[in-house]
Amino acid sequence: PMHETVHAPRVCDIMDRHQVSITEDEEIRTAAKKLLKGETNHLTVLNLEGRLVGMVTTYDLSKAVANPGKVSLVREIMTRKVITTTPDEVVDVAAQKLEQYNISALPVIDKAGRVLGMLTALDLGKLFGRRWTR
Amino acid sequence: PMHETVHAPRVCDIMDRHQVSITEDEEIRTAAKKLLKGETNHLTVLNLEGRLVGMVTTYDLSKAVANPGKVSLVREIMTRKVITTTPDEVVDVAAQKLEQYNISALPVIDKAGRVLGMLTALDLGKLFGRRWTR
Ligand SMILES: C[S@@+](CC[C@H](N)C(=O)[O-])C[C@H]1O[C@@H](n2cnc3c(N)ncnc32)[C@H](O)[C@@H]1O
Numbered sequence A, B: 001p002m003h004e005t006v007h008a009p010r011v012c013d014i015m016d017r018h019q020v021s022i023t024e025d026e027e028i029r030t031a032a033k034k035l036l037k038g039e040t041n042h043l044t045v046l047n048l049e050g051r052l053v054g055m056v057t058t059y060d061l062s063k064a065v066a067n068p069g070k071v072s073l074v075r076e077i078m079t080r081k082v083i084t085t086t087p088d089e090v091v092d093v094a095a096q097k098l099e100q101y102n103i104s105a106l107p108v109i110d111k112a113g114r115v116l117g118m119l120t121a122l123d124l125g126k127l128f129g130r131r132w133t134r
Helices: A002-007 A028-037 A058-066 A091-101 A121-129 B002-007 B028-038 B058-066 B091-101 B121-129
Strands: A020-023 A042-046 A052-057 A105-109 A115-120 B020-023 B042-046 B052-057 B105-109 B115-120
Touching: A020 A028, A028 A042, A028 A058, A028 B058, A042 A115, A052 A058, A052 A105, A058 B028, A058 B058, A091 A105, A091 A121, A091 B121, A115 A121, A121 B091, A121 B121, B020 B028, B028 B042, B028 B058, B042 B115, B052 B058, B052 B105, B091 B105, B091 B121, B115 B121
Parallel strands: A020 A042, B020 B042
Antiparallel strands: A042 A052, A105 A115, B042 B052, B105 B115
16 A cells, blocks of 8 residues: 555665775785674675675675685675665565575665665664564 | 554564584584585584583674684684573564664574574564565
8 A cells, every 4th residue: 555655664764874894805804803893794895986896794704714724805705796775775675685685784875886884684673673662 | 452462473483493503612614614504694502412502603703713823612702691582482572682682693492492493683684574565
């Protein structure tokens, strides 16, 4: 029904605006420190123009731990085909992307490909947890 | 209202029954391989009786990557105070635990402390994504 569409929350309502980035030529060790410092599981990887070129998560760091000494740079472990969302996308569409691709975060990008924030499964969980308590 | 409580989904309705475990004396490298193989971010750590004694996540692996050579066993990086849920807990209560403790997964345990599965923020996201589409 029309009114559900109108009231459906959008990505900009719940996204985390404090995402952390790295560049692809930095060391995996630097990525690990940024992840720990930012208390996050996801970093966006940017090129020199500030455009999104990949994502590196704590999951990808497992590749470095599993194969010690074999990889050293972010671009050797990052994911290049990034699934993204936009600020005005309806939250349930973004949630379906997480489910479809079995991923836990979507970078939120503007039309120029710049990163505005991150939408995580945890942000969705928070929205869900508030549903019956408000 | 009464009927909302009655129909509220429970943890057993959406939990992932295929969780992966490790013991605390195994190597961090083994944990990394299990995480990659299971395509998961979370391992439960069990003692010799099969009881839950900790959790190790890809986030904890970042500690090993950030400080190479300093840690080698699961018990050096695992979290010991594990926040858990039970199969019959209402999903929104579990979602509130994730929010309150800023964590992304809860082991689902029975009364004897054995692990039955895992509830992740991703599972909640899936439930959320289905809300308007069913
Ligand atoms: C397939 S998931 C498996 C673990 C877990 N389900 C999770 O969501 O993190 C892990 C992989 O997804 C990748 N990934 C995470 N977010 C992504 C996104 N928005 N687009 C593409 N790949 C992504 C990570 O780089 C990592 O290699």
